[in-house]
Amino acid sequence: MAKAKRPGTRRLDNAAYRRGREDGYALGRSDGHWQGVCESVVRRATPVPVKRPVHVLYVTSGKGFPYSPLDDGIIATLRVIAERVTIAVPTDDIAAIAAKERPHFLLALDGMHLPLDKIHAVNGLGVRTAIWFTDDPYYSDVTADIAIHYSHVFTLERNCVPLYLQRGCANVYYLPLGVFPGAYRPRNTDLAMRGEICFIGSAYWNRVNLFNQLMPLISHRRLYISGFWWDRLTEYERWKGVIELGNWMEPEETTERYNAHKIVINSHRAHDDGTFNQNSAQITALSPNPRTFEISASATLQLTDWREDLAQYYIPGHEIVTYDSPEDLAAKAEYYLEHEEERKMIALRGLYRTLKDHTYVSRLNQLIDLMKNG
Structure with a gap:
């Protein structure tokens, strides 16, 4: 014998359906518009290669x-x-x-x-x-x-x-x-993957020092960190819920994570880090790492530490955003998460510059x- 529905259940189901439909429509419209804008930038920026x-x-x-x-x-x-x-x-x-x-x-x-x-x-x-x-x-x-x-x-x-x-x-x-745009490019990511602030890379000691100070300042945001050695963090047990430890991603997965987050942090490796380092001459690093171009090619806002050559490739504050301390990074992350259109415009300008020149x-x-x- 079929179980009788409680009175009002159909009304509740219909209301939930309508809310879900309205929310899904709004999200789909927003995602579709963003992907269309990114595709327009990609087409305008990408030069026609010559054999x-x-x-x-x-x-x-x-x-x-x-x-x-x-x-x-x-x-x-x-x-x-x-x-x-x-x-x-x-x-x-x-x-x-x-x-x-x-x-x-x-x-x-x-x-x-x-x-x-x-x-x-x-x-x-x-x-x-x-x-x-x-x-x-x-x-x-x-x-x-x-x-x-x-x-x-x-x-x-x-x-x-x-x-x-x-x-x-x-x-x-x-x-x-x-960057190779066949791997790093704008993507429409799964909702379950989306967040606000992301970092992907190994926990060299300068990055550990940065995140030891940074995590309490940004922990109220939706975070994702992935890479080797992040158990070096002083309070790793406190933060391990947002860390995918020991994971090394293929480019397609990396760019998907970049796309899924509103802000991606770039922290350059220190020239004198003792982890897998054979630089006895102590040559300092002046030039941006490949991640600089890969993040910007993914149409997300990049917050990066400073390197002397960076301004040869991007206009700071216009195509990319720089920070000089954990406090500065946290403050700028807050600002751009609260100013969505400004964040998107910088990300789009970074995408255009990357595909045009880099x-x-x-x-x-x-x-x-x-x-x-x-």
């Missing part, structure tokens, strides 16, 4: 994740802008490939797993060789010995250029990584120009 008459032999890092997404982005971009691309891994017979394919030049990423005798052999064929260092200055003790074996050296840290010149490298250039297409075109013309 160039060059053949590149690209040698991957050979390190796997997290370097493999860099390799994938560079390979995909080279296939768009170069007439021909040959791919090799460090364990291949690189000289035999170069002798057979006769590329205009060889480009290696990172180079720490690539035997130097293979580079000597390619140099001996008269093929120009280039190395692009991804972790300067944190492994400069190692990279300084690798760089001298290449005809051209590219580094994402401007302050490492003098080091390589002093070691005898003839052609040294500062070239930041930028993608792999832009960087690799610069690299090709420097390899061809010096």
